[in-house]
Amino acid sequence: MGKSPEELYQERAKRVWDVIALKEPDRVPFLPTFTFFPVNYAGLSCEEAMYDYDKIGAAYRKALLDLEPDMFNSPYLTLAIGPLLEILDYKLIRWPGHGVAPDKTYQFVEGEYMKAEEYDDFLFDPTDYMLHTYLPRVCGTLAPFSRLPNFPMIYYTRFVAGLTPFGEPEVGEAFEVLRRAGVESQRLVGKAVAFGQEMQALGFPAQYGAFAIAPFDYIGDFFRGTRGIMVDIYRRPEKLLALLDKVTRITIQSTLRSLQATSVPVVFIPLHKGIDGFMSLEHFKTFYWGSLRQLILALIDEGLTPCVFWEGHCESRLETIRDIPKGKAMYRFEQTDFAIAKEVLGDTVCMRGNVPASLLCTGSPDEVTAYCKQLIDVAGKGGGLIIDGAIGIPDEAKPENALAMARATRQYGCYG
Amino acid sequence: MxxxxxxxxxxxxxxxxxxxxxxxxxxxxxxxxxxxxxxxxxxxxxxxxxxxxxxxxxxxxxxxxxxxxxxxxxxxMTKGLEVRRRGRVVIGTVQGDIHDIGKNIVTMLLDVHGFEVHDLGVDVPPQKFIDAIKAVQPEILGLSALLTVAFEPMKRTIQAITEAGLRDSLKIMIGGAPIDERIRQYSGADAYGADAMVAVELSKGWTEGHKTLA
Missing domain, CATH: 1.10.1240.10 (Methionine synthase domain)
Incomplete structure (x- = not known):
């Protein structure tokens, strides 16, 4: 007789948590990260997936039931965001129908959204900077916020002058935009909660309870741009370090707040600009790892498990990033050599990922099976390994290859 | 001084x-x-x-x-700086992908190493590459991508160049985070670069012995 969903749920959760705690599980867990793969698999367009909350839920459900991973990731808070992007007229993303073809995924538009001379403004009062300068710049419909008053100056009879901007029709419209965006966000969160409950009933635990970002990437990706932040390392290192410190504290605070609404104690932290080839090891330690480690340790202190995604190659960083408590986190790697990583990190943190995107998109199921078997042989001894694609399951992966990955993990990943 | x-x-x-x-x-x-x-x-x-x-x-x-x-x-300045050039490179991020950091680093390094680089930008359709190849007559074409969505367009671009009869006189290199030997074979490129310096080494190798352009 087959296992009940509840038994499967417990078994899958234990399997993953054993690996995180560096205990040998019953078998290697299979945690495929989905983005638009389920969408292509179900024959939806990316545009439909970003706008139709029910269709994307159905697409994810189908992929999960067919691949039977040990945990699921939800499509709602990062994928089905078309309506929200439209309400905000958001400039950092191009999406289907808005700069990208209907069958293509949304893409990030990097820019210098914060100018070099604005460090002091951000440092002095982050909320004021976001309201007056940053949000009007990155959200077309929030542009009138640049006319908001200085809030500390709304006091005693001075409130007359302080309140006049709120009477302007454009400012009122911007507040109406925020309200509509808030209602849409609530709908999305509602869908995410319902999807999580449905998956739990089907026997799948959730992968993540919250998302965070490395402080260096927060500033580099969304504020200064790659050129901006890389040059700041030389031109204004003290200001950059001061802002990194501030952003670290804000990130810890907001991550802990967002986790109050969920029982899933895992925080996903994808990384971008600190990998091999981007900066020297010395700069990495000073500008990248210092603040990221602070974030990781703060989360672990609160009983949470950071899942840190090291993109690209990170071989030169392994000795440095080993400096975290044992058995308390998960490191996802894209192209880092798992044999080397196992040797350096094997007694500290479990590792996940590595099946190449090129193989999953253009290879054959036999090749995928052979690759997974070898990965388990090389990096799976005694536990510590979780199978996933190097960048999750690529959007254009052949379905038969994703299925081969699932099968190979079950076939070759058993212990004992 | x-x-x-x-x-x-x-x-x-x-x-x-x-x-x-x-x-x-x-x-x-x-x-x-x-x-x-x-x-x-x-x-x-x-x-x-x-x-x-x-x-x-x-x-x-x-x-x-x-x-x-x-x-x-x-x-x-009364006249421009005359630089001896090792060769010409046309470069761009293929159709469907709007990322340019990797491509810009390669462009800058090629320029530093003496190549004349014609950068077509991002989301470049095959026909635009073909037009530029006809106009510039480069020795080398560089195709860039960050996303897996670019695998097919890379292949299509190289096919279109072949169909236009321009492939034989051209060396094609591809690069970007998800690009590896498998995608080189899949796309039909001559070589791929795992990092930006490989693009320079490849370009130097392919233009060695060529007469320097004034």
């Missing part, structure tokens, strides 16, 4: 480099000589990047210094 300018740029001493350049130009030194020294410094930066002592912060800061000094020198 010119050698100190070279050391300052190559040593990431931006303020010193800019004040030296200003002094030299105001003191009547030929602006072409100043720019020649900048180019020499950029070669050193490129070498250190190759040796993995320099990375993006150094490469990008050196680029900014070069730009600032060029702007200072321009109004004083």
């Amino acid at each position: 010119l050698s100190e300018l070279i050391d300052s740029i190559a040593g990431m001493k931006e303020e010193r480099a800019l004040s030296l350049a200003r002094e030299l130009l105001e003191g009547g030194v030929d602006p072409l000589k100043v720019l020649e020294s900048c180019r020499e410094a950029m070669t050193i930066v490129g070498q250190r990047f190759e040796e993995c002592t320099y990375y993006l912060p150094e490469l990008m800061l050196a680029g900014e210094m070069l730009q600032e000094i060029s702007q200072m020198a321009k109004p004083r």
Whole structure:
């Protein structure tokens, strides 16, 4: 007789948590990260997936039931965001129908959204900077916020002058935009909660309870741009370090707040600009790892498990990033050599990922099976390994290859 | 003083480099000589990047210094700087992908190493590559991508170039985070680069023995 969903749920959760705690599980867990793969698999367009909350839920459900991973990731808070992007007229993303073809995924538009001379403004009062300068710049419909008053100056009879901007029709419209965006966000969160409950009933635990970002990437990706932040390392290192410190504290605070609404104690932290080839090891330690480690340790202190995604190659960083408590986190790697990583990190943190995107998109199921078997042989001894694609399951992966990955993990990943 | 300018740029001493350049130009030194020294410094930066002592912060800061000094020198110049070129490269991010950081790094390194680079930008359709190949007649084509969504367009672009009869006279290199030997074979490119320096090495190899272009 087959296992009940509840038994499967417990078994899958234990399997993953054993690996995180560096205990040998019953078998290697299979945690495929989905983005638009389920969408292509179900024959939806990316545009439909970003706008139709029910269709994307159905697409994810189908992929999960067919691949039977040990945990699921939800499509709602990062994928089905078309309506929200439209309400905000958001400039950092191009999406289907808005700069990208209907069958293509949304893409990030990097820019210098914060100018070099604005460090002091951000440092002095982050909320004021976001309201007056940053949000009007990155959200077309929030542009009138640049006319908001200085809030500390709304006091005693001075409130007359302080309140006049709120009477302007454009400012009122911007507040109406925020309200509509808030209602849409609530709908999305509602869908995410319902999807999580449905998956739990089907026997799948959730992968993540919250998302965070490395402080260096927060500033580099969304504020200064790659050129901006890389040059700041030389031109204004003290200001950059001061802002990194501030952003670290804000990130810890907001991550802990967002986790109050969920029982899933895992925080996903994808990384971008600190990998091999981007900066020297010395700069990495000073500008990248210092603040990221602070974030990781703060989360672990609160009983949470950071899942840190090291993109690209990170071989030169392994000795440095080993400096975290044992058995308390998960490191996802894209192209880092798992044999080397196992040797350096094997007694500290479990590792996940590595099946190449090129193989999953253009290879054959036999090749995928052979690759997974070898990965388990090389990096799976005694536990510590979780199978996933190097960048999750690529959007254009052949379905038969994703299925081969699932099968190979079950076939070759058993212990004992 | 010119050698100190070279050391300052190559040593990431931006303020010193800019004040030296200003002094030299105001003191009547030929602006072409100043720019020649900048180019020499950029070669050193490129070498250190190759040796993995320099990375993006150094490469990008050196680029900014070069730009600032060029702007200072321009109004004083009577003729343009003549640079000997190793060869011509047409480069772009393929259709469907709008990312350009990797492509821009490769473009800058190729320029530092003496190539004439024609950058077509991002989300470039096959026909635009074909038009540029006809107009520029490069020895080398570089196709860039960050996303897996670009695998098919890469293949399609190279197919279109072949169908247009332009493939034989052209070396094609591809690069970007998800690109590997498997995608090289899949797309039909001649080579792929796992990092930006490989693009320079490939380009040098492919143009070795070619007559330098004036």
